[in-house]
Amino acid sequence: MFEAALFYTFSALAITAGVLVVTLRNPISSAIALVSSFFCLSAIYAILGAHFVAVIQVLVYAGAIMVLFLFVIMLLNLREEVAVPWGDFSPRVVVGFMTAALLGGGIILAVSVVGDTGLISAAEAGADYGTIRSVGMAIFSGQFLLPFEAVSALLTVGVVGAVVLGKRNL
Amino acid sequence: MEAVGLFPVLVVSGILFLLGVVGVLTRRNLLIVFMSVELMLNAVNLAFVGFSRSTGAVDGHVFAILVMAVAAAEAAVGLALVILLYRNRLSVHMDDLDLLKG
Numbered sequence: 001m002f003e004a005a006l007f008y009t010f011s012a013l014a015i016t017a018g019v020l021v022v023t024l025r026n027p028i029s030s031a032i033a034l035v036s037s038f039f040c041l042s043a044i045y046a047i048l049g050a051h052f053v054a055v056i057q058v059l060v061y062a063g064a065i066m067v068l069f070l071f072v073i074m075l076l077n078l079r080e081e082v083a084v085p086w087g088d089f090s091p092r093v094v095v096g097f098m099t100a101a102l103l104g105g106g107i108i109l110a111v112s113v114v115g116d117t118g119l120i121s122a123a124e125a126g127a128d129y130g131t132i133r134s135v136g137m138a139i140f141s142g143q144f145l146l147p148f149e150a151v152s153a154l155l156t157v158g159v160v161g162a163v164v165l166g167k168r169n170l
Numbered sequence: 171m172e173a174v175g176l177f178p179v180l181v182v183s184g185i186l187f188l189l190g191v192v193g194v195l196t197r198r199n200l201l202i203v204f205m206s207v208e209l210m211l212n213a214v215n216l217a218f219v220g221f222s223r224s225t226g227a228v229d230g231h232v233f234a235i236l237v238m239a240v241a242a243a244e245a246a247v248g249l250a251l252v253i254l255l256y257r258n259r260l261s262v263h264m265d266d267l268d269l270l271k272g
Contacts, residue, residue, distance in 0.1 A: 003174065015185050018189040021205055022189050022190075022193035022197065030205055037212070044179075048220065048223045050222065050223070050231050052231060053219055053231050053234045056235060057215075060238050061241070068249055069204070072249045072252060076201075092196065096192060097192065097196070099191065099195055100192045103191055104184070104188050111181065114176070114180065115177070116177035117175070118175045119176055119220075119223045119224050124226065129226070129228065130228060130231060134228050135228050138229060139232055139235075147236060148236070151239045154239070155243050161250065162246040162247055165250035166250045166253055168257075
């Protein structure tokens with residue numbers, strides 16, 4: 001019961017922060033809301049037994065990626081507040097919400113097909129579930145070795161691309 | 171049986187994903203659009219971890235970590251593009267980026 005209460009608390013916080021990301025006017029405020037959403041998601045991962053993913057979520061997402069975002073926002077020196085499209089019923093906003101509603105219908109359909117199968121308990125999952133050891137074994141001794149190496153190549157390409165794009169003249 | 175089922179996890183994941191969709195489709199600031207994309211990626215990660223917990227295999231965790239690596243690469247390149255656009259157009263507003271308009 002305690003776990004369920006924690007799960008629902010952090011879910012509500014994550015969704016609230018997500019709403020703030022989309023609705024706030026100032027990009028810095030949006031970024032801070034996104035960081036809090038990431039922390040809440042990390043807590044949810046820990047509740048679900050994904051300890052390694054929870055740690056990586058904080059390190060990579062809340063740490064590295066969001067620092068990058070904040071640096072860029074501050075670098076660009078955006079003084080004016082961004083206009084928020086709420087309240088105007090321009091075609092773009094209407095179409096956006098209609099697409100989201102359509103997609104929401106699809107998601108509801110898909111989730112109802114999956115149904116509530118329930119999660120396995122911590123005892124069933126075993127003490128090793130979600131630890132660095134088990135995830136590492138799955139990556140390096142299973143079928144995920146090639147995707148893992150491909151991701152390392154992708155990260156190299158990403159870094160080179162970012163430098164090439166960011167330099168004023170090569 | 172765990173106190174939380176798979177259903178609530180998928181519902182939270184779906185709500186976060188839809189928030190990201192609304193952000194991408196309605197906001198005009200490139201940075202906020204990027205943040206909404208990150209929100210969508212996180213929603214997918216939550217679904218992966220939830221499904222992983224329902225089957226008992228850690229494959230979903232591996233997928234989540236791969237998605238995070240791709241998100242990091244995407245953020246690096248995307249933000250470099252934003253800086254480049256700002257340097258050329260002095261704006262990160264998507265309505266100002268109409269160079270290809272005939």
